[in-house]
Amino acid sequence: SVGQRVVDFENQVAEFTGASYAVAVVNGTAALQVALRVAGVLPGDEVITQDLTFVATANAIRHLNASPVFLFVYLDTMGLSPRSALAYLESHAKVTDRGAVNKSTGKRISACVPMHTFGNPLRVEALKFICEEWKVALVEDAAESLGSYIGDKHTGTFGELGILSFNGNKVITTGGGGMIITNDKNLADHAKHLTTTAK
Numbered sequence: 001s002v003g004q005r006v007v008d009f010e011n012q013v014a015e016f017t018g019a020s021y022a023v024a025v026v027n028g029t030a031a032l033q034v035a036l037r038v039a040g041v042l043p044g045d046e047v048i049t050q051d052l053t054f055v056a057t058a059n060a061i062r063h064l065n066a067s068p069v070f071l072f073v074y075l076d077t078m079g080l081s082p083r084s085a086l087a088y089l090e091s092h093a094k095v096t097d098r099g100a101v102n103k104s105t106g107k108r109i110s111a112c113v114p115m116h117t118f119g120n121p122l123r124v125e126a127l128k129f130i131c132e133e134w135k136v137a138l139v140e141d142a143a144e145s146l147g148s149y150i151g152d153k154h155t156g157t158f159g160e161l162g163i164l165s166f167n168g169n170k171v172i173t174t175g176g177g178g179m180i181i182t183n184d185k186n187l188a189d190h191a192k193h194l195t196t197t198a199k
């Protein structure tokens with residue numbers, strides 16, 4: 001978590017992805033947990049994710065004592081279907097002063113975590129539009145998509161935050177490691193604070 005090489009790596013990842021800030025974390029799962037936390041996910045919340053993903057996506061949600069809501073992916077992108085997210089929100093949610101709330105459970109639907117499967121970009125622009133309309137934070141699981149762009153914009157930079165993994169099975173590896181990327185200085189500072197023992 002400390003040392004010039006960590007800072008250099010953070011700067012290189014920020015430059016490569018075009019994100020304003022990058023925060024190094026022990027692994028991709030922890031990156032997701034911290035990203036969701038700084039995005040405002042609280043214990044008891046519901047978090048939308050996709051039914052085709054690596055288990056870490058759901059684990060990170062559960063590590064915050066929130067509940068994953070599994071929605072469909074598109075066959076072509078293997079990523080969360082914006083249509084499925086919209087249908088879920090229209091039938092289950094209402095926007096209140098606490099953000100989106102599930103009408104039947106009364107729980108906040110505080111975030112949405114889509115995943116760019118095997119580096120294939122999902123339709124994240126449409127999803128972002130829906131998340132903004134419904135006041136749901138968008139956190140992209142880009143653990144598998146370092147080097148994948150939509151146009152000239154890197155995956156993981158569409159939402160409030162995105163995360164990368166540098167585990168041994170990923171595009172590049174640090175043995176184990178992860179990174180949170182964001183354009184929001186407050187979110188980056190909060191993430192850095194939490195991941196450096198909140199001193």
Ligand SMILES: *Cc1c(COP(=O)(O)O)cnc(C)c1O
Nearest residue numbers: 027028029054056057143165167
């Ligand atoms: C690998 C992976 C993670 C977790 O990364 P770790 O560094 O192994 O904790 C999260 N999400 C997806 C989609 C992954 O493929």
